[in-house]
Amino acid sequence: MAKFNIVLFEPEIPANTGNIGRTCVATGTRLHLIEPLGFQLTEKQLKRAGMDYWNDLDVTRYMDFSDFMEKHPGIRLYMASSKAPRAYTDVQYENGCYIMFGKESGGIPEELLLEHQADAVRIPMAGDTRCLNLGNSVAVVLYEALRQHGFDGLTARGQLTKYRWK
Numbered sequence: 001m002a003k004f005n006i007v008l009f010e011p012e013i014p015a016n017t018g019n020i021g022r023t024c025v026a027t028g029t030r031l032h033l034i035e036p037l038g039f040q041l042t043e044k045q046l047k048r049a050g051m052d053y054w055n056d057l058d059v060t061r062y063m064d065f066s067d068f069m070e071k072h073p074g075i076r077l078y079m080a081s082s083k084a085p086r087a088y089t090d091v092q093y094e095n096g097c098y099i100m101f102g103k104e105s106g107g108i109p110e111e112l113l114l115e116h117q118a119d120a121v122r123i124p125m126a127g128d129t130r131c132l133n134l135g136n137s138v139a140v141v142l143y144e145a146l147r148q149h150g151f152d153g154l155t156a157r158g159q160l161t162k163y164r165w166k
Contacts, residue, residue, distance in 0.1 A: 001153025004093065004145050005030045006138055007077075007100035009065065009108055012038030016104065018054065019135035025053040027146060028153060032098070033061045034068050065112065072098070077119060080141055081108050082131050084120035091121055093145035101141075104134050 006029055011017045017033070024031045041061075062068040076097040080088065093099070102108035113120055123132060123140055131137070146154065 001028060002095050002146060002149035003028060003030070004142060005032060005096070005098040006142060007032040007034065007068070007098050008103075008134075009034045009100055009112075010036055010038070010103040011134070012104045013134070014039040016134040020138045021057045021059065022053045023135070023139055023142065024058070025056050027142060029058075029142060031057060031059040032068065033059065034065055035061060035063055037061075038103070077116060079108050079113060079116050079120045080122070080137060081113055081120055082122055082125070083107070083110070083113060084122035085117065086121060087124055088121040088141045088144055091119075093148055095149065097145070099138075099141055099145065101134060101138055107131070 004027070006020060006024055008017060008020065008031070011033065017037075017039070021031055023029070062071065076094050078091060078093070078097060078099045080099060080101045100108065121141070123137060125132070132140070146152075
């Protein structure tokens with residue numbers, strides 16, 4: 001089964017993080033949260049967005065970006081940003097890689113993007129659109145990585161038989 005890691009840099013909105021947590025559970029993906037968080041992990045909105053999946057989530061918290069990097073030396077880290085030079089589809093995501101997304105109000109800090117610009121990716125958008133919702137962005141990029149690995153380990157739930165879904 002292909003395994004990926006989603007990293008949220010200082011997430012601010014509990015509903016987005018809950019939604020992303022649910023996506024991670026549904027795909028067998030680990031979630032990494034870099035503090036400070038803009039909410040408490042016990043918040044009602046976080047659990048509501050993550051539904052009853054939050055207890056099944058493989059999640060780790062870090063004091064800051066340095067703490068994260070110290071605990072994961074030598075990782076393959078991609079950074080998703082609207083400022084990145086290439087599209088998220090132009091990358092071959094390795095099994096076990098990490099894909100980081102920035103906080104809702106400001107994204108990933110420019111100094112980090114400059115240090116990792118060779119591994120920065122963007123989701124193409126029309127006109128002056130600044131960005132997509134964080135949960136949508138994670139789903140778009142994560143499912144591309146999963147697609148590249150043939151959705152290994154994921155299954156379809158429904159079946160159509162004689163005009164009915166089972």
